Amino acid sequence: MKVSQLEMLLLCIELGSIAAAARKLNKSRSTVSTALNALEDDLGVALLERTGNRVKPTDIGLSILDESEHIIHSMHQIKTKCEHYLNGYETTLRIVRDDTLPEQFWRETTNELKKRYPGTSFFMYLAPSPEIVNCMESNIADVAFCTSFGWKESDSYQHEQLGKILFLSVVHHQHPLNQLRSVTELDLRRYTEIIQTYMDQERLTAFSPVSGNYHGLPFFELMRDVAMDQIGWTSIPSLLLESDEHRKTLKVIKCPEAMTWRPYLALMRESVEGGVIMKELCQKVKDYLYSAQV
Incomplete structure (x- = not known):
């Protein structure tokens, strides 16, 4: 037969x-x-x-x-x-990413790649930035995309800097912090901080909080939306202040540390040789970061 x-x-x-x-x-x-x-x-x-x-x-x-x-x-x-x-195309590509870049970018990019490479199976998992290193060390993914917060090097993966992301400390325009002409770290500690949380060795952990009173969430978009509800102040990627409503409602806090550039990385396991699609995906992220900051 x-x-x-x-x-x-x-x-x-x-x-x-x-x-x-x-x-x-x-x-x-x-x-x-x-x-x-x-x-x-x-x-x-x-x-x-x-x-x-x-x-x-x-x-x-x-x-x-x-x-x-x-x-x-x-x-x-x-x-x-x-x-x-x-042809050098991956038959399967496992991706872990944070939500530093807008969802629309990832949806459009992966849809385009799937149409161009129909024989490749794409797996994508969303995780908080600090949790991604654990994903790579646990062999969950072939490549990860995330903001760097000064993590230590690891033998489990290599990294490539694809660009930089501007993080902004923001607060609702009616929040008391926005009424101050100058904000100090002591002022920030007085109010609720909306901070990123992640799983660290089976324990839920807040990532480097400034305030002792914080509201923890795993993703930047959720942190942004809670700040829109006047719960507190937060630090998020500027790329997630997408709409006019975001930009009108959330204001940059008036302190020297309110604007910080952080590297955006691709992490690849040492045992995985980057194929055509992985390299193309990294280039698309580079191009997007360049065009977004120009």
Whole structure:
């Protein structure tokens, strides 16, 4: 039994004619008929009822349609994956990322890559920035994208700086901190800080809080939205102040440390050699960071 024979069988059933299937396949009628006869001989059953120039599936022919389609689909996937591999394309790419960059960027970028590389399976996991190192050390991902907060080097992965991200300490325009002409660290400690939290060795941890009174959340977008609700002040990527509402409602705190540039990194496991798609994805992030800051 060959996949080409199953493809001919399905096409004949769809078109209701061996001659019509042969024309669509650019083959002679006798070639298609001979292939179908060989398939029936191999399986020991009649798959088609032939009446003049028309054909229709027998009961057993009808019952194997779903399985035949699955076999054909699986074979096409195998061929595509092998072609991808021979061309240097990854057959699977596991990505972990934080939410420093807007969701729209990731959605558009991965959709475009999936259309260009249909034989590649993409897995993406969203994690708080400080948690991503643990993901890489645990071999969860092939590549990770995240803001660096001065983590130590690791033997488990190598890193490449793709650009820099401007972080802004912001607060609701009606918050008392925004009414001050100059804000000190002591002022920041007096009010609730919206801080990033992450899992560290099975314990929920706040990442470097300034205030002793904080509201912990795992992602920057959530932190931004809670600041919009006047709960407290926070430090988030400037790229997430996307809408006019964000920019009108949240104001930069008037203190020297309110604006900080931080590196944005790609982390890759030492045992993984970057393929074509991983390199292209890194370049797209570089291009986006450059265009966003210009």
